[in-house]
Amino acid sequence: MTLAGTTQRSRAESTPGPIGLRRRIAGYLALAKPRVVELLLVTTIPAMFLAGREFPDPLLVLFTLVGGTMAASSANALNCVLDADIDKKMNRTRRRPLVRDAVSVRGAAVFGVVLGVASFVLLYATVNLLAAVLAVATILFYIFVYTLLLKRRTPQNVVWGGAAGCMPVVIGWAAVTDTVEWPALVMFGVIFFWTPPHTWALAMRYREDYERAGVPMLPVVATPLAVARQILVYSWVMVAWTLLLLPATSWLYGTFAVLAGAWFLFYAHRLYHGVRAGRPTKPLSLFHRSNTYLMIVFVAIAVDSAIGLPVLGLPF
Template structure:
């Protein structure tokens, strides 16, 4: 009996189910959802607030699990994903499917019961968008997959806001737009230095289809409206000066790194230091920006 065959005969551990939820990615999702909840007008009991954030985390985990269930064949041929539970043979696909569906349904129902059904509906839309629109429909068909599919990751602050208010207004929609515009430069920076993985798997990511030069130009192109969306809450009087300064400074840094990426001519991953710096900073950028929004809200309150 081979090691691969034996691994399929063993039951999955709790660590494998946790890995299906992509906990590192979930951290940013939970944080932006929490910030949306904290800056929303009105009051939500702390227990219900915790429950709302838990539901956002569970919904994100469900979407990640269903993504890995559907893409097990792609993950198996990509170096950076081959060690995930399904391609590594530590879990069967049916278990991943049942786990993802069950987690998703539970998160939506709990959100509706604990807060309101508008927030639950937005949570359900985010899960379905990520699984059906991005994973099933777009990812294997078009290099614009991450552009349109990026909407899935933009929902959390809108969900957090809706959990408190039961509706959506200008500020959470601007935060949605910010993350939507942030996703392409963030993800394309990563895809530039893991291009060979996507090419091997046959995924039409922009660097594979259009080349590195065109991808670098698109990163710079998307950074400009992203920066505008970041500053917009202050410009429209929805956030204070503290947030405006933070948004301006962080966006200028992001733009500077995007210019460095655009100027880079490297084709080998080892020479793509500007791309790696931009990818790392893009994560810090959202954490810092949303954190500044919350602090600004507290200062003004």
């Protein structure tokens, strides 16, 4: 491409018109991190199924998902604003909207705040106050506790900061019951213990990125063997934790929880033993399998609840 052609394209993208407008809209959509939001929604719907052990009201599901999407998108957009400086240093994040100047910092901040306010208003008006308050609390926790307090200070950032990603199941439960009961907290724990193996596997692959940006992710400050060992420990705790839902579910969920857990643990062990033996490993494959594992567990919750098989019940 000639220099003149490059200049014309840059001008077209920075001036009003179809090309500039499409670029700006795409930038705002990217701020919301739709792939992350998609994962959160996968856990919200099953929580709503389990809360009533039946198909929840479709309209309630719709409002809860829209409100939850707004809340998650708000947190993601504000996170992009606060992390714009380190996003510039990481190959994995260099295409984000603020780094490419596809969206202004002010525009991104306003977008995030407006989405947060809108999520509260929508959830309060169509679901209930508890769900609305939990959604706003999640945004504030993600921004102030994870992004501002933990992320750049401690390798435990994703352990405790990851609690924000566990909240959709609690919001989904609260949407149906207007309470927070023990099954919601168990589902919270499943995602809580899932987050470190999921995130650390990704960070092992992009260790240099995090090191360059000055983010003390565990793979940056610990040896690969220590990281693989921690992934294995959290994976075992996660799989064991899924079994705490057995009193609220049937044999169907239990079967899938055990089989999916064994499948994931096989690959977590393979990563650990590969690192220990000094063999080439592919931590990114464990990252992708962690997404599949979480989907299997939560789809099993939804199917089990929809079928309505007799629950195993509490042993006391």
